[in-house]
Amino acid sequence: MMRFAVSDRDLDVASLRRELHNPDHGGFCAFEGWVRHTNEGRDVGGLEYEVYAELAQVEGERIMQEARERFGAIDAVGIHRSGMLRIGEMAVWVGVSSAHRDEAFRACRFIIDQIKHRLPVWKKEHYLEGDTAWVACAHHGEDHDHTHHHRHHRAPAGFVPDYSRQKRLPGVGEAGQEKLARARVLVIGAGGLGSPVLAYLAGAGVGLLGISDDDRIDASNLHRQTLFTAADTGRLKAEVAAERIAAVNPSVRTELFGRIAPDEAVALFRRFDLVVECSDDMSSRFLCSDAATMSGTALILASVHQYEGQLQVIDPRAGGPCLRCLWPAEPAPDAAASCAESGVLGPVPGILGTMQANEALKRLLGLPGQAPDRLLLVDLLDNRTDQLRIDAENGCASRGGCVAMAERAMAARGGDSLERRFSTLGAARAAGYRLVDVRQEDERAAWPMPEAVHVPLPVLLESGAALPAEGPLLLVCASGRRSARGAQHMRDSGRADVFTLPGGLQGLSE
Numbered sequence: 286m287m288r289f290a291v292s293d294r295d296l297d298v299a300s301l302r303r304e305l306h307n308p309d310h311g312g313f314c315a316f317e318g319w320v321r322h323t324n325e326g327r328d329v330g331g332l333e334y335e336v337y338a339e340l341a342q343v344e345g346e347r348i349m350q351e352a353r354e355r356f357g358a359i360d361a362v363g364i365h366r367s368g369m370l371r372i373g374e375m376a377v378w379v380g381v382s383s384a385h386r387d388e389a390f391r392a393c394r395f396i397i398d399q400i401k402h403r404l405p406v407w408k409k410e411h412y413l414e415g416d417t418a419w420v421a422c423a424h425h426g427e428d429h430d431h432t433h434h435h436r437h438h439r440a441p442a443g444f445v446p447d448y449s450r451q452k453r454l455p456g457v458g459e460a461g462q463e464k465l466a467r468a469r470v471l472v473i474g475a476g477g478l479g480s481p482v483l484a485y486l487a488g489a490g491v492g493l494l495g496i497s498d499d500d501r502i503d504a505s506n507l508h509r510q511t512l513f514t515a516a517d518t519g520r521l522k523a524e525v526a527a528e529r530i531a532a533v534n535p536s537v538r539t540e541l542f543g544r545i546a547p548d549e550a551v552a553l554f555r556r557f558d559l560v561v562e563c564s565d566d567m568s569s570r571f572l573c574s575d576a577a578t579m580s581g582t583a584l585i586l587a588s589v590h591q592y593e594g595q596l597q598v599i600d601p602r603a604g605g606p607c608l609r610c611l612w613p614a615e616p617a618p619d620a621a622a623s624c625a626e627s628g629v630l631g632p633v634p635g636i637l638g639t640m641q642a643n644e645a646l647k648r649l650l651g652l653p654g655q656a657p658d659r660l661l662l663v664d665l666l667d668n669r670t671d672q673l674r675i676d677a678e679n680g681c682a683s684r685g686g687c688v689a690m691a692e693r694a695m696a697a698r699g700g701d702s703l704e705r706r707f708s709t710l711g712a713a714r715a716a717g718y719r720l721v722d723v724r725q726e727d728e729r730a731a732w733p734m735p736e737a738v739h740v741p742l743p744v745l746l747e748s749g750a751a752l753p754a755e756g757p758l759l760l761v762c763a764s765g766r767r768s769a770r771g772a773q774h775m776r777d778s779g780r781a782d783v784f785t786l787p788g789g790l791q792g793l794s795e
């Protein structure tokens with residue numbers, strides 16, 4: 286059983302614990318968060334939790350679901366209080382039971398961290414001196430160490446977003462607004478393209494906006510990055526963008542990320558309904574195209590060069606072409622000049638970013654949009670637009686398909702790392718890896734790997750010579766632990782072409 290709830294009543298721990306009794310389970314772990322009597326040197330008399338209940342419910346259920354996916358057969362209950370709480374009262378309760386203690390501990394930690402990090406909750410402290418203040422909640426997630434601290438800025442008390450102008454449109458209405466409120470969009474880059482994207486998606490009431498950017502605001506950005514002011518120079522773009530979004534629409538949640546690392550991109554994309562790439566960075570566009578292809582998450586790409594812009598919508602679930610269908614290989618870093626080198630007029634990224642925002646909203650609403658097999662070219666000197674047909678047959682299709690191309694590129698990004706990530710064993714083989722199954726004989730019956738050479742880990746550790754001489758080799762086990770040990774052992778004994786599949790068979794998508 287997995288349950289999440291927001292409650293305005295005192296929590297009854299005994300009955301919550303009873304919900305988690307399970308005859309198969311030997312371990313139970315609970316976390317309780319209590320209201321403290323001081324914060325930053327001030328005496329606190331009580332706390333008021335304002336919860337955006339509907340969104341919190343959806344997000345809380347997602348968190349519980351993710352915990353089940355990560356930690357397997359667990360039972361868990363998570364409850365967050367709303368309303369007025371006194372000192373010592375319980376604000377959060379998370380309980381997890383499982384067969385073994387390790388999963389219970391880790392899942393409990395995961396759930397509480399995610400709840401702190403992702404739930405739309407605002408906390409008002411009532412001080413003994415008689416005044417109150419909305420507290421800057423500094424979130425820090427366990428799994429995103431690069432997530433920056435950020436504040437929730439509040440619109441005037443009682444402000445309610447008014448979507449009447451867009452709801453009036455045919456094809457939007459109350460149902461469309463509901464879709465936007467539940468949508469999760471990741472925006473990569475909060476600069477010239479990202480400014481209009483974030484502003485319009487926030488104004489439209491998109492439920493969650495992820496913002497990935499590790500850059501700071503520079504005076505030379507202000508002619509095109511309209512989210513920022515001169516007073517913001519030197520600050521992190523993602524943080525300031527989150528503040529502007531909160532000021533425009535307090536019902537929109539933001540989650541901040543630094544630069545996205547290749548090994549986390551696919552998992553991150555899976556958490557979002559849509560990704561909008563606004564980075565002005567060629568290697569980020571290729572990484573996003575690969576991650577979108579591997580995760581199945583739709584992606585809206587745009588780029589500008591002087592007075593020209595391009596827009597492409599990648600829709601992997603519809604079998605549409607990817608960026609590599611147009612350009613199979615990523616150009617060398619110096620081949621593509623950035624705005625810093627080639628110059629840009631402010632409105633050019635503004636127009637392309639506005640088009641990205643428009644595509645994103647239409648897509649979330651289920652309205653017609655840019656055809657996925659067309660590249661839109663915009664020339665903003667003579668205001669001509671063109672739609673270039675993307676020849677998918679002569680694209681990735683002639684080289685093993687978009688997914689194989691993406692998997693190969695993603696594996697190559699691993700560099701010297703021991704790990705090679707693939708979503709299927711077929712993809713690993715297509716990328717040229719020979720599979721080595723290091724599990725025990727009895728495990729192979731439940732999940733056979735006929736395409737792999739079988740060398741159980743103890744044999745491998747005893748005599749690495751049992752491995753095939755021809756590489757590269759990808760060691761595979763159930764969870765990725767034994768294969769990592771085996772690969773490290775082989776590296777230590779001087780063989781360089783041995784890799785491990787992180788997450789093992791359990792981490793595969795098939």
Ligand SMILES: [Zn+2]
Nearest residue numbers: 607610681687
């Ligand atoms: Zn492709």
